[in-house]
Amino acid sequence: MARKGRKGKQGFASMDRERQREIARLGGKTAQSLGKAHRFTQEEARKAGAKGGRANLQRRVKVKERRRNEP
Numbered sequence: 001m002a003r004k005g006r007k008g009k010q011g012f013a014s015m016d017r018e019r020q021r022e023i024a025r026l027g028g029k030t031a032q033s034l035g036k037a038h039r040f041t042q043e044e045a046r047k048a049g050a051k052g053g054r055a056n057l058q059r060r061v062k063v064k065e066r067r068r069n070e071p
Contacts, residue, residue: 012020031037040048 008014012023015023028037
């Protein structure tokens with residue numbers, strides 16, 4: 001009988017944590033060796049963090065406005 005609603009963990013999520021970490025580690029090493037990995041400088045990381053903070057604030061303001069305008 002088919003289950004309705006939520007499915008159990010599938011694919012990558014069904015693996016144990018150590019196996020997931022091993023696969024991720026290998027992917028990181030491969031990206032580094034191919035020169036496709038990116039390392040943030042301190043300034044880039046600061047800008048990215050500020051951008052994320054602004055986006056979060058804008059989202060919260062929109063939700064607040066929507067709630068205020070509800071009947």
